[in-house]
Amino acid sequence: MVDSVAEEQVPMQEDDALEIKKKGPNAFDNLKKAYMMKLKGKRAIKIVALKGSQNTEKQILDGVTAIPKIVEKHIQEIEINPVIDGYSYVRIKYDNIGNDYLYEVIEPRLTEEEDDILEVLKETMVDSLELMMDSTVDEKEAYLRKGIDSLLTEIGVTLNPVSKERVTYYILRDFLRYGAIDVTMIDPQVEDLSCDGMNVPLYVFHRKYGSIQSNLRFRTSEELDGFVVWLAQRCGKHISVAEPMLDATIPDGSRLQATLGIHVTKRGSSFTIRRFRENPFTPLDMIKFKTMSLDMMAYLWLCIENGKSILVCGGTASGKTTTLNAVLLFIPPQMKIVSIEDTRELNLPHENWVPLLTRHGFGGKDASGKAAGEIDMFELLTAALRQRPQYMMIGEVRGSEAYVVFQAMATGKSAYTTFHAESVQAMVHRMEQPPIEVPRALISALNMVLIQAQVKVGTKMTRRVKSLTEVVGINPDNNELITNSVYTWNPADDTFNYSGHSYIYEEIAITKGWSTREMLREVKKRTRLLLYLKSKNVSYRNVAKYVSAYYKDPDKVMKEVDDSGFTGEE
Structure with a gap:
């Protein structure tokens, strides 16, 4: 079992100890025999007098997991939060000597006897897992709880309610969830x-x-x-x-x-x-976290609705895929979408969406360097283009598949992908070098580059969109990309600045037949709607519904905002 090191050993109370009640002359012998067979006689099990108690459910839960005290004077508690209430907790601490935060997992502490019984139960019940393959999680939990009761009855062991809950917690944790790392996978x-x-x-x-x-x-x-x-x-x-x-x-x-x-x-x-979020972050979350501003989100909304191709760039763990997934919520619901990834990360509510995944081959590699049955990103891209998607998403471009992506952009497809680069200049340089080797003329097919980074604001690490930069074209004199930084992040005061001009806004206005004033009015309407949804704390699915409703009847949606009495203030 993985160790979780605590500062102080919490003494077990007598009422919490394992209690064994003999239900027949051979009951303890049966337990001992099972124990010896499974654990090869590491240590003996104590017999403790059975004590009757009428504990309420709350009293039982209160006794399952004791929160250890912090004894070191240089360690201070920052916060403590339940993960599975009554059973597992996470405590954030700060070491004033090492100047580091610490993440403490707190789970039920077993007595020696409880640990023995747990091992016997796990060894005995492991064979029954195959019977639960097609069951739901709730059915599996009910099956295991029933199995624990049956097995304890069979070998003549009675656990008091607190001890039973401790043992059951570890059975469910290790059989149904993620074992030793379960708390970190739930937090x-x-x-x-x-x-x-x-x-x-x-x-x-x-x-x-x-x-x-x-x-x-x-x-x-x-x-x-x-x-x-x-x-x-x-x-x-x-x-x-x-x-x-x-x-x-x-x-x-x-x-x-x-x-x-x-x-x-x-x-x-x-x-x-x-970690993968079942309910992904929404554009509203990006605004709440100050990853970008309201105006920037409204700008991206118009870009995506009008099919402008975007490259999301940044370093490792800068939140590229999270941001991409959030803004893709703005894709009109009726459009055909195809996504291509090595491992599934994108998660969209759209029905007209085909998620494609690469596949590893089997056995040795042939002369082409591929194993039998292997399907790489290049092949999936080729297949995806034959499906005539209006929108294409590629999880991350790293090699020759980038050429196909930019070819698709050049032929009018709307493409979105992530890329490891910390500036527009670094992106261009990497794109032109092996193994990618995309010519600069094709890079100009891109409409916009979003640069995101992990930065320190105050004492905490967070994520910020450092710039939204439009790709305007190529300078014929020096072959350099012509770009326009529409929004930039100011680290001095943690704000976002608008340059005052957008070529994409101009293109959209021309396409829609809008005047400059009408364009600005549309941006303000979307900004107001986003702020309204943020104030209501709207869920992921409902954000998608509002976006879809806005595409169908914007006046009706804005009437709801006006009738709600929303003032437009944060």
């Missing part, structure tokens, strides 16, 4: 988590505090190797010494990258999980 504040090797603390990327060390670690290589293999199996994939690297998608949509053994990573097996 909505965790974006990524990574294990760098045996006996190394796991690190999490927290939305408020950035990358911080946790109190979780795998103590032995056997534990870590077994956990990595188990993760691969959860993804329906295989990892072995022969093929020690894996990129996969966990059933909840999270992205897994793992290595096995010491041949690739010298500190032992490792894994990184990029």
Whole structure:
């Protein structure tokens, strides 16, 4: 089991201890026999007198997980939040000596006897997992709870309510959820988590505090190797010494990258999980987080509605895919959409959407360097273009497929993708170099470049769109891209500045037959609607419904805003 190191050992109360009640002359012998067979006689189980109690559900939950006190004077508690209320918690602490935040996972602490019973139950119940393959989560939980009761009755063991809840928590955690890393996979504040090797603390990327060390670690290589293999199996994939690297998608949509053994990573097996949100961030969330301003979001809305191709650039963990997924909510609902990814990250509410995924091959590679059955991004792009999509999304361009993407832009397709570059100049330079090698003439088919970065505002790490830059064309004299920075971020006061001119606004106005005043009026209407939806804290699905309704009848939607008494203030 993965260790979670706490500051203080909380003494167990006598009422919390494991209680064994003999229900027949051989009851304890049966338990001991099962225990010896499963655990090979590591230690004996104590018999504790059974004590009757009429605990309420609240009293039981209050006794399941004790919050350890912080004994070090240089450690201070910043905040503590329940993950599964009554069972697991996360406490953020600050080390005043190391000047670091710490992420503490708090779960039920088992007595020695409870731990013994847990191991017996897990070893005995593991074979029953196959019977639950096609069941829902609720059905699986009910099945396991019933199985725990039956097994305890069969071997003549009675647990008091608190002990039973502790043991049941770990059965459900390890059989139905994510085992040792379960809390980090449920905590909505965790974006990524990574294990760098045996006996190394796991690190999490927290939305408020950035990358911080946790109190979780795998103590032995056997534990870590077994956990990595188990993760691969959860993804329906295989990892072995022969093929020690894996990129996969966990059933909840999270992205897994793992290595096995010491041949690739010298500190032992490792894994990184990029969490997937079932309910993605919306444009309203981007505004709330101050990733970009209201005016910038209204600008992007008009760009996407009118099919302007956008490249979202930034460094690692800058939030490129999150921002792309949020603004793609503005695609008109009736349009044909095709997305292409290595691992599933994009999540759209549109019905007319075909999500395509690359596929790894099987066996050895042929003369072309591909394994049998392998389908790469280049092939998917070619197939996608034959489907005549109005909008194309590519998770990330890294190689020769970029040429096809820019060719599609040049032929009038609206394309959206992410790219690793921290400025427009760096983007152009990387695009022109191997292995991508897109000529500058094709790069000019792009309409707009969004540059996003992870920055420090005050004492906290956050994300900001540093610039929205239009690609106007190519200067024939020096072959340089002509660009126009429409919006830029000012780090001095954490604000966004508008340059005062947009070529895309001009193009849209000409296409729609609008005057400059009508164009500005349309921008203000959308800004007002976004602010109204933000004030109502509208959900992901409902944002999509409002956007769709606005496309059909903007006056009706704006009448709702006006009739609501909304003042237009934040």
